[in-house]
Amino acid sequence: MRAHDSGRLAALTGARLVGDAGASVGPDVVIDSRAVTPGCLFVALPGEHADGHDFADRAVAAGAAAVLVARELELPVPQLVVPDVGAGLAALGSAIAAEGTAAGMVTIGITGSSGKTSTKDLVAQVLGVAGETVAPVGSFNNEIGVPLTATRVTPDTRFLVSEMGARGQGHITWLCEIVPPQVGVVINVGHAHLGEFGSVEAIAQAKGELVEAVSADGWAVLNADDPLVTAMRSRTTARTAAFSTSGEPSWGEERVWASGVTADALQRPAFTLHAGAARAPVQLLVSGAHQVGNALAAAAVGLSQGIPVDDVAAALSTATARSHWRMELTERADGVLVVNDAYNANPDSMTAALRTLASLRRPGGRLLAVLGDMLELGSDAPAEHRATGTLAAELGVDALIVIGAHSPDFAAGYGPATMFAPSREIAVEAASAWLRPADVVLVKASRGLALETVAEQLSAEDGR
8 A cells, every 4th residue: 555644544534533643654554464565554463362452562662653453552653553453454444445446446356166276376467567566475365364465555556465264155246335346256166165055056146246345347267168157147237258267158148268278397388378369379487287277267357457368468477376385396316206285185186186196297207295284175085085086097107195083084095005194294205205206296285274385395405
């Protein structure tokens, strides 16, 4: 945000101001006392394991010029006192986003069961061709991340990209009230958070809240290959842009598709991008066949904003993975390839990752998967883990190391050769003992298992 005086920030957040109303605050807004920058606003959010109020004095000592708090503290800087700190942050983010849109900024919302963050990264780099673009760091896609990202908007920002997640009905509607989208992108509907929603149809209902929030002069960017996403056409008054990996869509004011898809040795796809009669070659720098659909969604967003197809293709061909632990490939000195896709997992993303692993097999090399639990699947969890184990076997994965409560379910699908790891440390030991030059290892699980530590340790191994 641009710097504001504390009195103005109090008005934007609905806060009671304690201290100097004329103090300059900004441009940064932070929620972590370790990330404080000079002059920033520190937001003292209460958390499950820590309360930001307990770190407010450290934030001030590090240079914070004001604090957003739920109770008055003994501090030498202005305090914006609100009943609910999260609601105060939401109000601030909403106000800053509204300032941006009033000045011509375009807001883009992205949702889907899997691939949101990868698509968000591609969208941001495509839009960056046309002007300054603000997008979340990592997967900031909830009631904290959406408004916090919006606070990074400045008078020079042309595009604001918001990643929007949901764990229940109405969640995306609420996020859209903070940052009303002018472009809404739905990538897919799958099984993530199935335990919380109860059915895939309920997930589709929640994801479709995004396109319902887009006005008639905006764009709904929809996956024409996913029937549940295609059906969302009836839920929006916006113009529609359809994208497909399987040929030209049969509907949409804008139609985007890929042809001639190939991949290099690292499974980085190349294809011809089609947009109506226009076409251009694309060579992605990110790995996995699923990235083609993500790239097409990003292309559709760029085209909806008037970016020429050649510029869209060029941006996609130079775009990198900006968010950690998502299909990160590291080749060790001894020739072992480590695929760190450990940020999160659900049945759909697990399937995509295993298929990518299978396609990465190299001459003389073997395939190893180190898999952990997929969380929030409810009563379907045992069957989904068994199905993942079965898929690993069908794809020819040579060895499987499992960790977590659903390890027996993975093993029921994969077979008796499954190796069980009671801890991350033992998973590293087992994988290190098994791996040899030319092998490829995939590491993937839900966020709660933190298997990125396994992938990082395996990447650091020197093979001796």
